Amino acid sequence: MTRTFAQHLGVLRAVLHRMFASKLAGFLNILVIGIALSLPAGMYLLLQNAQGLVAQFSGTPQISIFLEMNAKAEDVDRLRKQLAQHPAIADVEFVARTQALEQLKQSTGLADVIGGLEKNPLPDAFIVHPKPDNVQALKGLRDELAKLSGVELAQLDSDWAYKLEALLKFGRLAVLILASLLSLALIAVTFNTIRLQILTQHDEIEVAKLIGATDGFIRRPFLYFGAMQGLLGGVMAWLIVTTSLLLLNQQLNALSQLYASQFTLHPLSFGDSLSLLLFSVYLGWLGAWLSVARHLSQIEPH
Amino acid sequence: MISFNHVYKRYPGGYEALKNVSFDIAEGEMVFLTGHSGAGKSTLLKLIAAIERPNSGSVLVNNQNVGVLKGGALPYLRRNLGIIFQDHKLLFDRSVFDNVLLPLQICGFDHRESGKRVRAALDKVGLLKREKANPIALSGGEQQRLCIARAIVNRPSILLADEPTGNLDAAYAQEIMAIFKSFHQVGVTLLISTHDASVLQDTDVRVLALKHGELQ
Numbered sequence: 001m002t003r004t005f006a007q008h009l010g011v012l013r014a015v016l017h018r019m020f021a022s023k024l025a026g027f028l029n030i031l032v033i034g035i036a037l038s039l040p041a042g043m044y045l046l047l048q049n050a051q052g053l054v055a056q057f058s059g060t061p062q063i064s065i066f067l068e069m070n071a072k073a074e075d076v077d078r079l080r081k082q083l084a085q086h087p088a089i090a091d092v093e094f095v096a097r098t099q100a101l102e103q104l105k106q107s108t109g110l111a112d113v114i115g116g117l118e119k120n121p122l123p124d125a126f127i128v129h130p131k132p133d134n135v136q137a138l139k140g141l142r143d144e145l146a147k148l149s150g151v152e153l154a155q156l157d158s159d160w161a162y163k164l165e166a167l168l169k170f171g172r173l174a175v176l177i178l179a180s181l182l183s184l185a186l187i188a189v190t191f192n193t194i195r196l197q198i199l200t201q202h203d204e205i206e207v208a209k210l211i212g213a214t215d216g217f218i219r220r221p222f223l224y225f226g227a228m229q230g231l232l233g234g235v236m237a238w239l240i241v242t243t244s245l246l247l248l249n250q251q252l253n254a255l256s257q258l259y260a261s262q263f264t265l266h267p268l269s270f271g272d273s274l275s276l277l278l279f280s281v282y283l284g285w286l287g288a289w290l291s292v293a294r295h296l297s298q299i300e301p302h
Numbered sequence: 303m304i305s306f307n308h309v310y311k312r313y314p315g316g317y318e319a320l321k322n323v324s325f326d327i328a329e330g331e332m333v334f335l336t337g338h339s340g341a342g343k344s345t346l347l348k349l350i351a352a353i354e355r356p357n358s359g360s361v362l363v364n365n366q367n368v369g370v371l372k373g374g375a376l377p378y379l380r381r382n383l384g385i386i387f388q389d390h391k392l393l394f395d396r397s398v399f400d401n402v403l404l405p406l407q408i409c410g411f412d413h414r415e416s417g418k419r420v421r422a423a424l425d426k427v428g429l430l431k432r433e434k435a436n437p438i439a440l441s442g443g444e445q446q447r448l449c450i451a452r453a454i455v456n457r458p459s460i461l462l463a464d465e466p467t468g469n470l471d472a473a474y475a476q477e478i479m480a481i482f483k484s485f486h487q488v489g490v491t492l493l494i495s496t497h498d499a500s501v502l503q504d505t506d507v508r509v510l511a512l513k514h515g516e517l518q
Binding site: 004006007010203204206207208209210211212213214215217301302 | 351353373374376377378379380381383385387391393395404405407408409410412413452456
C-alpha cells in the first residue's frame, strides 16, 4: 500500500518536474486552458448573479386587481366573496383607495404634490396571492380576473421576472453550448500535448515495454500530466474570473452609488469553484487518456 | 527452462527467419548461439521474450507457452528475463544510475532498496564510479556493461544477450565473457548469441549453431 503510494508520488514528482522543465510552453498551455474555461465560468457567474436578482425582486407572485373608479361598497363586497371562493386563490388583501393614497404619501415623499390633488386618483384594489406558480396558469388566472365585472385592470406583478427568467434560460443554454465547445477544445489541447510527449519519449516507452512495464505503468505519467495540466488550467480560469469580478465590482460600486442602491456581483461559491477545478482535472485526464489510448499501442518494440 | 518445439518464424514478405527449430535449455545452463549474421539469432532471442511470435511450433519459457501469451501477461514474462540488446537501447536523457534504476521502478521497488540494488549491479560490471555520468559519455565497452547491469539489476533467472561482444575488441570481449561466467556460477540460465568464434575457443560450453534459420 505504502509502496504503491510512494510509486504514485514519484510519478507525480517526475510529472511536475517535466512540466516545469519547459516553463514557457507549459505556462502557455495552462493559459489557453484557463482562458477557455474562464469564458463559460464567467458567463455562468453573471447568470447566477442575475438569477439572484430575479429571486430577490419577484418573490412570490401576486396579481393586483384595480377596480373601476366608480365601484361601490357592494361591488367590493361581492368581489371579495368571489375572490375568496376562487379555487386558485390562496389569499386576498383589500387595499382601499384612501389607504393606498396614504401609503403613496408615506413611501414616496410626494406628500406635497399628493396633498395638492383635488381628489384621490387611486382606485380600490385587491392584492391576490394565487396558488399556482407557473406562468401559464398565472396568466390564465389574470385574464379570468380581468373579466370580472367591476374590475378595470388585473396585473401580474411578477410578469417581468418571468420574462427575465425565460431570458436567463436562454442564457444558460448558451453557456452550456459554449462550455461544451470549449471543453472539446481543452480535450484537444491536452490530446495534442500528450501526443507530442509520447513522440519525444518514444525510446523510453519502447525500452520500458521491453523490460516489463505494464501499460498502466507507461500510461500513468501521461494521465497525471493531463490531469495536472487540467488542474492548473482550472486554477488559472478561477483566477481570471475572480480578478475580473473584483475589477467589475469596483466599477459597479461607483455606479450603484449613483443610483443610491447596493449591488455587488457575488464571486464563485466554494462549491462552484470546486466543480470548476474537478471538471478541468477530468477534462485534462480525459484528453490524456484518449491520446495515450490512441498513440501508445502504436509503439511496439522490435 | 527454455524449450523450442518445431518453431517456424516467417516475417511478412515471406522471409523465413527460423525453420523447424527445436532445442531445450536446462535451468542454470549457459548456451551460446552462433551463426552468420542473418542466420536468425536475434529472431530466436526475440521469440523467447515474446517480442516476436512464432508462426508455428511452441516456445516454452518456465513451462509457459510464450507464443500465445496475452498482451497483459507479457510484462510479467519480461520481468523474469534479463535482456541485453544488440543496439543497447540505453536512454540518453538520464544518468547511468537512472538507466539501471528503470527496471526496478517498473517493478515498484521502494526507493532505498532499489538504490542498493542499482549500486550492486553497477559494482558487478565495474561502473560504480560512473553512476552520475550520461551513457553517451561512456565507451562502447562501458555502454555494453551498463546494458548488462540493467539486465541483471532485477535478478532475473534467465539472461538473454544479443551479440554482447559485437563491436568490442578482444580485451573488452574477454571482460564481458568473464562477467557472464560469474552469473553462470550463481545459477543464472544464459543464452548468448555471437558471430564471434574467438570467444568460444577457451570455453567448453554448449553451442547452438544456426545456419539460414536452421539448427545444425
